[in-house]
Amino acid sequence: MTHLLKKSVKLALVQLANGADKPRNLLHARAKVLEASKAGAKIIVLPECFNSPYGCQYFPEYAETLLPSPPSEEQSPSYHALSSMAKEAKAYLVGGSIPELVPDTKKYYNTSLTFDPAGQLLGTHRKIHLFDIDIPGKIRFQESEVLSAGNGITIVDLPEYGKIGVAICYDIRFPEMSIISARKGVFAMIVPGAFNLTTGKLHWELEARARAADNQIYVALCSPARDMNAMYHAWGHSTVVNPMAQVMSQASESEEIVYADLTPEEIAETRKAIPMYEQRRFDVYPDVSAGDIVFQEAPIGDVGK
Numbered sequence: 322m323t324h325l326l327k328k329s330v331k332l333a334l335v336q337l338a339n340g341a342d343k344p345r346n347l348l349h350a351r352a353k354v355l356e357a358s359k360a361g362a363k364i365i366v367l368p369e370c371f372n373s374p375y376g377c378q379y380f381p382e383y384a385e386t387l388l389p390s391p392p393s394e395e396q397s398p399s400y401h402a403l404s405s406m407a408k409e410a411k412a413y414l415v416g417g418s419i420p421e422l423v424p425d426t427k428k429y430y431n432t433s434l435t436f437d438p439a440g441q442l443l444g445t446h447r448k449i450h451l452f453d454i455d456i457p458g459k460i461r462f463q464e465s466e467v468l469s470a471g472n473g474i475t476i477v478d479l480p481e482y483g484k485i486g487v488a489i490c491y492d493i494r495f496p497e498m499s500i501i502s503a504r505k506g507v508f509a510m511i512v513p514g515a516f517n518l519t520t521g522k523l524h525w526e527l528e529a530r531a532r533a534a535d536n537q538i539y540v541a542l543c544s545p546a547r548d549m550n551a552m553y554h555a556w557g558h559s560t561v562v563n564p565m566a567q568v569m570s571q572a573s574e575s576e577e578i579v580y581a582d583l584t585p586e587e588i589a590e591t592r593k594a595i596p597m598y599e600q601r602r603f604d605v606y607p608d609v610s611a612g613d614i615v616f617q618e619a620p621i622g623d624v625g626k
């Protein structure tokens with residue numbers, strides 16, 4: 322039997338306490354990634370905007386240039402830090418996200434870089450759904466005032482384990498992305514994210530469990546730690562959900578690494594018990610197809626500049 326996940330693997334979500342000092346954030350992320358690797362994790366995830374505070378006012382100040390790929394150290398210290406961390410940890414690293422500037426177009430993106438254990442870039446995802454919301458009396462956030470949206474769904478092949486879908490935060494609310502990725506054979510959706518005290522309470526765990534239930538895959542959401550002195554108060558609660566949509570591990574609000582052991586059997590057993598994969602009616606809803614979808618499978622440079 323071929324499995325989506327080729328062999329069991331320990332996943333770690335690093336709920337990082339990051340702040341305004343970028344070099345400190347990079348050093349601190351390294352220490353935590355190495356800690357996770359020491360504990361046996363082979364897939365390690367950092368949060369959204371791990372090298373900066375989260376907020377529209379910060380994106381231009383912290384943005385780095387990733388093109389041409391690979392960028393120089395001066396263009397992107399975070400790219401090089403992530404590549405080294407992955408190599409030192411001997412692990413796959415979904416490097417949270419960083420603000421990216423494309424100088425030719427002067428566009429900013431919220432971009433996630435995934436590296437292999439040799440420190441090679443495997444995949445790039447630019448957040449495709451920008452976080453534009455206005456909940457009266459609670460929170461207004463308009464990423465589109467500064468950022469541009471990416472234009473592709475990202476599936477990254479981790480040769481030893483299989484494929485993951487990478488999405489960033491608000492992307493998880495759009496079930497189509499996870500459905501299409503699952504149909505293309507991912508064993509997990511990996512999502513650096515930073516919900517807040519309003520939306521986190523309402524939807525953080527719900528979205529993770531919903532995507533897992535829809536698709537019978539693992540879903541992992543990795544948040545920054547909560548900092549009540551920051552402008553944006555992250556929800557925390559980094560969470561791993563299994564293919565049966567049960568929470569496997571969850572952090573509190575503060576800095577913490579959460580671990581989960583992912584197994585091929587857990588996916589297979591879920592799909593055997595509830596055989597949705599054999600029961601789908603694409604004859605009834607043929608428009609739900611991945612046929613014309615744009616993928617960002619390649620390292621940056623091959624996707625829309």
Ligand SMILES: NC(=O)CC(=O)C(=O)O
Nearest residue numbers: 452490491515516517520
């Ligand atoms: N920060 C985000 O992109 C999304 C978020 O906080 C939410 O969906 O809620």
